Structure formats: C-alpha cells, structure tokens
Amino acid sequence: MSTVPEADARRSYSYLGPAGTFTEAALAQVPEARGHHWNPVRNVGEALADVVEGRSDAAMIAIENSVDGGVSTAQDALATMPGLRIVGEYLVPVDFVLVGRPGARLEDVSVVAAHPVAYAQCLGWLGQTLPAHAHIPASSNVAAAMSLLDGTSDADAAIAPPGILEHHELELLAEHIGDNENAVTRFVLVARTTAPPSPTGADKTSLIVELPDDHPGALLEMLEQFATRGINLSLLASRPIGDALGRYRFVIDADGHVFDERMADALMGLRRFSPKVIFLGSYPRADHAIVRYPERYADDVFVEARDWLRGLVSGAPQE
Known part of the structure; x- marks a missing residue:
C-alpha cells in the first residue's frame, strides 16, 4: 500500500485564467488533470515559469489559432525557456457569446467590451446586429465580462467565451x-x-x-531535411530571434514521431545544419489522424540502408 499522503499526490496545472477561459476548456479535456489543482495565471510566461520552477506539473497554453495563426508570445516563450516539453495537444472550437449585466436586453446595447482579437472575429455579426455600437478594448475575453459586474466598464455588454456563464451571473444576450x-x-x-x-x-x-546564417537557399536547405525523408510539415512559422534585423527562428510542426526512423534521420540532419535545434516534443495529434507517407520512407527502408552501409565498411561480400 502506498505511504504517500493523498494531498502530496495532487498535481498542479497552470492555465491562463480566470475561470471560464478557452484555456480552461482545453485543460478540461485532459483526463489526468481532473480532480487536481488548477492554478489560473495572468499570462503564458507565468504559466511556463510555474512549470520550470516546479510550482506546477504542467501548463496549458494556446499555441495556434485557425484564424489568427500562431500565438507569438507562446512560440517565443518556448524558444527561450529551457527545460520544457510538449506532452499533448488539444483543440477548442472558438465560440463566442454576448453577455450583459443581469436583466440587460440586446436592443439596449450600444457599447461592447471585448478583447481586440475576439472583437475582430465577431465584427460581421456586430455590424449586422448592432450597427451603431462602440467598442471598448479589454485585456482578455473574461476580463471584458467581469468588468460589467465589478462596475469598472462603461460597456453595456461584453464578448466572452461560453464557459463564463458557468462561473458568473451574467445575462446571455446572444450565442x-x-x-x-x-x-x-x-x-x-x-x-x-x-x-x-x-x-x-x-x-x-x-x-x-x-x-x-543569412544566405540564398538557407531556408530551402532546412526544408530539404524534411522533404527528402517524406515528412510533411503542418506548421512553419518564422519569429525574429531579436539579436539583429533579418535573423529568424522557425517554429515547426512535423508529422510523425521522433522514434520513427525518418524523423530521427531528419533531426540528425537538422543538427548538422543548424546552430540551434530545440526539440519541443513528440506527442499524439489531437485529431488522431494517422500519418501517411510513401513506402520508400518506411522504417525498415532506413534500417536496411544502414545495414547495407555497415556491410560496405566492413568489407562484407555484396549480394
């Protein structure tokens, strides 16, 4: 029987808070996180620092949006904070609601609080439904809704994630x-x-x-490490390194696992080519889509090629 106290067995997970955010909805998809401590934080850097410094066992962060692309703050943090590893990915549909103070009515809304990104993603609906509205920027989707309740906003309504309604008494004006x-x-x-x-x-x-370095064909040389091994890239994004103009690092998602012979061979090629390669992890895809590749890049083909080369070096007779 285990002698570890129950309290000591509890794990901690950091996420962008407060309660009701899309990040919390993503964390709710993690089976091993249920029943453990969830720690709401103010930004991505704080969430990852919790992990590095041992305050949390893991952190859930947004990394990419299908409309706005990569989340630069998350990508830059992963590039500059050592000791981290991605262990899973999760997809959350981006759905917004319009909420107001208890008793509010949609027809009375003239000022809307919203995070600028959320506002941009709802602009068509707002233009059609509330053509004369004004916008007050908010620091986050949840903050926009909370400002209605704490009296710090002059807005009549706020754009927020649906999960906010599970935590606060707000009037649902539109879904x-x-x-x-x-x-x-x-x-x-x-x-x-x-x-x-x-x-x-x-x-x-x-x-x-x-x-x-910056020379003609440098990016092509990097991409060839994947193309010549039949590896598809599902994400390729550039971010400035910050030490000089024209210096970039590339954030890459490649289909496959580091234990696959083709992926391992590509990583060795990258290591020979690049001054810095950060391995962020191999993990199951959120969509569970099986990775397809041409048969000439199967593991046994790489193994046979290595065995063939060993035979050449050892002087073994060629068949």
Missing part, C-alpha cells in the same frame, strides 16, 4: 456570434523535459530551428 463557425484554437500541454511517449501512428513532432 454563436463569431463570424467563422469553423474557427478553432490549438492548445498544448507543456511539462518539464521528459522522455517522449511511445508512438501511436498519429503523432506530431514540434521543433524550433535557427538558420546558420
């Missing part, structure tokens, strides 16, 4: 107000550096790679 019904945000669960889980066949590998 599904986003202009893109297929919008989705991708989140990743980040822990301290650990060995990758076994491959599932539906995996993704995340990397950050710097080019060795």
Whole structure:
C-alpha cells in the first residue's frame, strides 16, 4: 500500500485564467488533470515559469489559432525557456457569446467590451446586429465580462467565451456570434523535459530551428531535411530571434514521431545544419489522424540502408 499522503499526490496545472477561459476548456479535456489543482495565471510566461520552477506539473497554453495563426508570445516563450516539453495537444472550437449585466436586453446595447482579437472575429455579426455600437478594448475575453459586474466598464455588454456563464451571473444576450463557425484554437500541454511517449501512428513532432546564417537557399536547405525523408510539415512559422534585423527562428510542426526512423534521420540532419535545434516534443495529434507517407520512407527502408552501409565498411561480400 502506498505511504504517500493523498494531498502530496495532487498535481498542479497552470492555465491562463480566470475561470471560464478557452484555456480552461482545453485543460478540461485532459483526463489526468481532473480532480487536481488548477492554478489560473495572468499570462503564458507565468504559466511556463510555474512549470520550470516546479510550482506546477504542467501548463496549458494556446499555441495556434485557425484564424489568427500562431500565438507569438507562446512560440517565443518556448524558444527561450529551457527545460520544457510538449506532452499533448488539444483543440477548442472558438465560440463566442454576448453577455450583459443581469436583466440587460440586446436592443439596449450600444457599447461592447471585448478583447481586440475576439472583437475582430465577431465584427460581421456586430455590424449586422448592432450597427451603431462602440467598442471598448479589454485585456482578455473574461476580463471584458467581469468588468460589467465589478462596475469598472462603461460597456453595456461584453464578448466572452461560453464557459463564463458557468462561473458568473451574467445575462446571455446572444450565442454563436463569431463570424467563422469553423474557427478553432490549438492548445498544448507543456511539462518539464521528459522522455517522449511511445508512438501511436498519429503523432506530431514540434521543433524550433535557427538558420546558420543569412544566405540564398538557407531556408530551402532546412526544408530539404524534411522533404527528402517524406515528412510533411503542418506548421512553419518564422519569429525574429531579436539579436539583429533579418535573423529568424522557425517554429515547426512535423508529422510523425521522433522514434520513427525518418524523423530521427531528419533531426540528425537538422543538427548538422543548424546552430540551434530545440526539440519541443513528440506527442499524439489531437485529431488522431494517422500519418501517411510513401513506402520508400518506411522504417525498415532506413534500417536496411544502414545495414547495407555497415556491410560496405566492413568489407562484407555484396549480394
């Protein structure tokens, strides 16, 4: 029987708070997080610092949005904070509601509080439904709604995630107000550096790679490390390194697992080519889509090629 006290067995997970955010909805998809301590924080850097410094076992952060692209603050933090590893990814549909103070009515709304990104994603609906409205920017979607309740906002309504209604007494004025019904945000669960889980066949590998210098064809040389091994890239984003103009690092999601022979071979190629390669992890894809690749890039083909080369070096007779 275990002698570890129950309280000591509780794990802690940091996420962008407060309660009711899309990040909280992503964390709710993690089975092993249920029943444990969830720690709301103010920004991505704080969430990842909790992990690095041991205050949390893992952090849930947004990494990419299907409408707005990569989340630069998260990508830059992962590039500059050592000791982190992505252990899972989760998808959350981006759905917005319009809320007001208790008793509010949609026809009385003239001023709307919203985070600028959320506001931009609902602008079509707002223009059609509330053509004369004014916008007050907010620091977050939840903050926009909370400002109605604490009296700090002159707005009549706020754009917020649906989860806000589970935590606060707000009037629901309208649902599904986003202009893109297929919008989705991708989140990743980040822990301290650990060995990758076994491959599932539906995996993704995340990397950050710097080019060795600025010369014609440098980016092509980096991409060839994947193309010549039959590896598809589902994300390729550039971020400035910050030490000089024209210096960039590349955030990469590659289909496959580091235990796959083709992926391992590509990583070795990148290591020879790049001054800095950050391996962020290999983990199951959120969509569970099986990774397809040409048969000439199967594991046994790489193994046979290595065995063939060993035979050449050893002087073994050629068949």
